[in-house]
Amino acid sequence: MYGIISLQKIVLEDRENTEKVLSSVGFLCLVRDSAEVRGIRKKGRNAAPYRLVRIVSGKEHFFKMKEMDELVEIMRRLRSPDGCPWDREQTHRSLMKNMMEEAGEFLDAADEDNSDGMLEELGDLLMHIALHSVIAEEEGRFTFQDVARLSGEKMIRRHPHVFGSEKVHNASDVQQLWDRIKSGE
Numbered sequence: 001m002y003g004i005i006s007l008q009k010i011v012l013e014d015r016e017n018t019e020k021v022l023s024s025v026g027f028l029c030l031v032r033d034s035a036e037v038r039g040i041r042k043k044g045r046n047a048a049p050y051r052l053v054r055i056v057s058g059k060e061h062f063f064k065m066k067e068m069d070e071l072v073e074i075m076r077r078l079r080s081p082d083g084c085p086w087d088r089e090q091t092h093r094s095l096m097k098n099m100m101e102e103a104g105e106f107l108d109a110a111d112e113d114n115s116d117g118m119l120e121e122l123g124d125l126l127m128h129i130a131l132h133s134v135i136a137e138e139e140g141r142f143t144f145q146d147v148a149r150l151s152g153e154k155m156i157r158r159h160p161h162v163f164g165s166e167k168v169h170n171a172s173d174v175q176q177l178w179d180r181i182k183s184g185e
Contacts, residue, residue: 071127072144075134092132099128157181 078087102124109117133144158181160166161174168174 068130068144068148071130072134075127075130078131079134079138087131090131090135092135095128095132099125099132102128157185 075087078084079090080088102121106118106121106125109121129147130144133142133147137143156163158178160181161168161177166177168177
């Protein structure tokens with residue numbers, strides 16, 4: 001089970017049992033079973049795995065990913081030899097039309113401000129993301145965890161006014177900042 005933890009300060013212990021206090025600004029910590037820090041990224045640099053010793057101060061935002069793990073496992077089961085023949089035959093290309101239809105159905109539900117419809121269609125889109133990730137995993141390309149990690153890193157990188165020291169005054173400043181960062185990627 002993976003989640004994201006965001007703290008003001010955390011204390012980590014490296015393999016030599018040396019404690020290090022790190023500020024979480026700009027950090028994305030992937031945590032397994034709420035205890036083991038799997039990887040830390042700050043400004044694109046990888047750090048060696050550390051063990052979470054204790055939380056010093058700040059709020060913990062740990063999102064249990066049980067439901068996501070279960071969805072990925074369902075997709076794996078559907079594509080397994082004893083799973084569903086239709087799901088096993090699918091490729092990224094064969095699923096393109098279906099994913100576009102689900103996106104369109106979500107847009108229709110959002111346009112109608114239909115909460116039940118949006119909930120259902122977002123679930124369908126999430127299922128497609130999980131299925132495409134499982135197909136890619138089978139091909140040795142990437143995993144769902146890679147997709148989630150990359151998305152989280154991108155949001156942190158593109159919001160330095162929240163996760164860093166950049167200053168903005170309004171939504172227009174945010175859009176300009178986003179465009180500038182995106183053009184440099």
